[in-house]
Amino acid sequence: MENEDHNFGTSDWWPNQLDLEILDQNSQQVDPYGEDFDYAEAFEDLDLAAVKDDLEEMMTDSKDWWPADYGHYGPLFIRMAWHSAGTYRTFDGRGGAAGGRQRLPPVDSWPDNVNLDKARRLLWPIKQKYGRKLSWGDLIILAGNVALESMGFKTYGFAGGRKDDYTPDEAVDWGPEDEWETTSGDRFDADGSLKWPLGNTVMGLIYVNPEGPNGEPDLEGSAKNIRESFGKMAMNDKETVALIAGGHTFGKVHGADDPEENVGAEPAAAPIEKQGLGWENEFGEGKGPDTITSGIEGPWNTTPTQWDMSYVDNLLEYEWEPEKGPGGAWQWTTKSGELNESAPGVQDPTDTEDVMMLTTDVALKDDPDYREVLETFQENPREFQQSFSKAWYKLIHRDMGPSERFLGPEVPEETMIWQDPLPDADYDLVDDEAVAALKSELLESELSIPQLVKTAWASASTYRDSDKRGGANGARIRLEPQRSWEVNEPEQLEAALSTYEDIQAEFNDARSDDMRVSLADLIVLGGNAAIEQAAADAGYDVDVPFEPGRTDATPEQTDVESFEALKPKADGFRNYLGDDAEREPEELLVDKAELLNLTADDMTVLVGGLRALGVTHGDSELGIFTDQPGTLTNDFFTTLLDMDYEWEAASEDREVFELRDRETGDVEWTGSRVDLLFGSNTRLRAIAEVYGSDADEELFVQDFVDTWSEVMKLDRFDLE
Numbered sequence: 001m002e003n004e005d006h007n008f009g010t011s012d013w014w015p016n017q018l019d020l021e022i023l024d025q026n027s028q029q030v031d032p033y034g035e036d037f038d039y040a041e042a043f044e045d046l047d048l049a050a051v052k053d054d055l056e057e058m059m060t061d062s063k064d065w066w067p068a069d070y071g072h073y074g075p076l077f078i079r080m081a082w083h084s085a086g087t088y089r090t091f092d093g094r095g096g097a098a099g100g101r102q103r104l105p106p107v108d109s110w111p112d113n114v115n116l117d118k119a120r121r122l123l124w125p126i127k128q129k130y131g132r133k134l135s136w137g138d139l140i141i142l143a144g145n146v147a148l149e150s151m152g153f154k155t156y157g158f159a160g161g162r163k164d165d166y167t168p169d170e171a172v173d174w175g176p177e178d179e180w181e182t183t184s185g186d187r188f189d190a191d192g193s194l195k196w197p198l199g200n201t202v203m204g205l206i207y208v209n210p211e212g213p214n215g216e217p218d219l220e221g222s223a224k225n226i227r228e229s230f231g232k233m234a235m236n237d238k239e240t241v242a243l244i245a246g247g248h249t250f251g252k253v254h255g256a257d258d259p260e261e262n263v264g265a266e267p268a269a270a271p272i273e274k275q276g277l278g279w280e281n282e283f284g285e286g287k288g289p290d291t292i293t294s295g296i297e298g299p300w301n302t303t304p305t306q307w308d309m310s311y312v313d314n315l316l317e318y319e320w321e322p323e324k325g326p327g328g329a330w331q332w333t334t335k336s337g338e339l340n341e342s343a344p345g346v347q348d349p350t351d352t353e354d355v356m357m358l359t360t361d362v363a364l365k366d367d368p369d370y371r372e373v374l375e376t377f378q379e380n381p382r383e384f385q386q387s388f389s390k391a392w393y394k395l396i397h398r399d400m401g402p403s404e405r406f407l408g409p410e411v412p413e414e415t416m417i418w419q420d421p422l423p424d425a426d427y428d429l430v431d432d433e434a435v436a437a438l439k440s441e442l443l444e445s446e447l448s449i450p451q452l453v454k455t456a457w458a459s460a461s462t463y464r465d466s467d468k469r470g471g472a473n474g475a476r477i478r479l480e481p482q483r484s485w486e487v488n489e490p491e492q493l494e495a496a497l498s499t500y501e502d503i504q505a506e507f508n509d510a511r512s513d514d515m516r517v518s519l520a521d522l523i524v525l526g527g528n529a530a531i532e533q534a535a536a537d538a539g540y541d542v543d544v545p546f547e548p549g550r551t552d553a554t555p556e557q558t559d560v561e562s563f564e565a566l567k568p569k570a571d572g573f574r575n576y577l578g579d580d581a582e583r584e585p586e587e588l589l590v591d592k593a594e595l596l597n598l599t600a601d602d603m604t605v606l607v608g609g610l611r612a613l614g615v616t617h618g619d620s621e622l623g624i625f626t627d628q629p630g631t632l633t634n635d636f637f638t639t640l641l642d643m644d645y646e647w648e649a650a651s652e653d654r655e656v657f658e659l660r661d662r663e664t665g666d667v668e669w670t671g672s673r674v675d676l677l678f679g680s681n682t683r684l685r686a687i688a689e690v691y692g693s694d695a696d697e698e699l700f701v702q703d704f705v706d707t708w709s710e711v712m713k714l715d716r717f718d719l720e
Helices: 039-044 048-059 074-085 098-103 116-133 136-150 219-231 237-247 310-317 359-366 368-379 381-397 432-443 449-460 490-510 519-537 560-566 585-595 600-612 635-640 673-680 682-691 694-712
Strands: 320-324 330-334 645-649 656-661 667-672
Touching: 039 116, 048 116, 048 136, 074 098, 074 116, 074 136, 074 237, 074 381, 098 116, 098 136, 116 136, 136 381, 219 237, 219 359, 237 310, 237 359, 237 368, 237 381, 310 359, 310 368, 320 359, 330 359, 359 368, 368 381, 432 490, 432 519, 449 490, 449 519, 449 694, 490 519, 519 694, 585 600, 585 673, 600 635, 600 673, 600 682, 600 694, 635 673, 635 682, 645 667, 656 673, 667 673, 673 682, 682 694
Parallel strands: none
Antiparallel strands: 320 330, 645 656, 656 667
């Protein structure tokens, strides 16, 4: 009998059903410390200096069960921190060190993370000592920083604030392959670039194959993959070379023998008695000089536990040729054997090892642009040190968002451009009286209720909870690249911004005191005022909460290329589908809702409310199932659920549908796949039936107001 050991669930019977589970992550706070736990407050009570002392002491306290290479765990912890942070990708802001997710599947069991389970177990006594004051996310990164410092490198700083997750992040798409360490054609576009939203070129590896593309020592292909993958992590050529050269100054790679023949199951597949430890190695003693990790064997230099220029010097000053190492993997050795048997053994310094390079190392020398950076670093060691320190700081903090979220005494004073800086509000914020006057003026302006709401939504909905970027604060909707995005309807947006700027200038110029209003606040206030009016027109008196304090970013504070990554391929909340959208619009709606930290209920009420308000891309009639657009009614749901009508596809691509009267056959409304989703998906229909009830329209209005308010302040970290 087949499948007798498997209890079939809904997804087994209907695998093509839209997956809404990623939105459940936003509704369930799976945290043993409870809902009231404030990690930022707990971290501020942490003695960071004491933690660093403990880490420094354990760096050289080698354990028999997993001995330190060269008597120092520093290189192992650098790799651990790097591989924790290095999963970040700019396309959707997912991945990275936040949440301490390296200790959770699938990342804990990636082939690229072999033996990092031991690194985290070495850290357990420190985590145990400090408990809730120090998250795994922060500890993993801090250990990498202390490792660098303990080996003579001066880091740029460290910020805490990474609250731990306790469940895997199901929203992350790691790629199309169903086998580790493989690369399929579906991972790349026709031009060879990685498909949205991927950042790594190989399934289960952080970036690229160290042996070269498809496991071959192809220098040109390797350099191309490096540039592609590191670029998707927002690193330029200089930062890329600095990171690789700086990281490979320390430690070694392990390939004492063939991994296929000796290394057991990863942690997620290991037997229960292994207690979450994986990759049991049957070669020799399975540790120390017999360790097998990548299958590549050897250090990059003769001083693997100290900061120096030896990696750069070795790479540039010697000629390298490929060979198969003892682990059966491609690696590179000096052509004349100058560095053979020149490095100390990992346990006994009287033993010797050959210095080696990876294909990805030699590719830096082979590529003209990368080589130019290497030569600059060799001529200017101080520039190398500074470049690595800043690139490392960016690597380990890139997913944390703006500097307001950075905690601790080692946060640098400088705010980098990749942190999306904002000016301080050097003026008095608007009070209740001014807010009331501004709302009246906005409602009396030439901007309609749909325009006011649409502009506020366009500004705020760029937020991504994955890396805490975007949002209304900064009013970057008036700057490039957002000002020209197709989703924002540039011509209509230009007219709206002109009206906002006139109202702002008139208000600020008329004040005799220090009170001012920013454009960022004014845009949000306009959306709030429009919703209050739309609710009043429907017979409901609501007050949309408003917290002033947003400021306006300058072009100099806005990295155009970096912000382009926030450009939506689709926005189902506005019924927008871009030409480059490669997934079904309903899937992209769920993806955007997850990035906005919304639940299934939140997503449903927002779509229904925005449709009632007439907020659609290009003022399309799609989804406007009401005779009174601009009024906050539950008409979207009542029409969608009305059995006097039936839907028919109106286009071959099944993107547009017509709602026809069952008796007359007349077309009453048109809708998109996103619109019909709330009647076809059983779970979303169940929610829609609540909001479509005659007795619960007031509940719908209040829930819409509450959810809208939350979206408008998603990036208000100054209020936390």
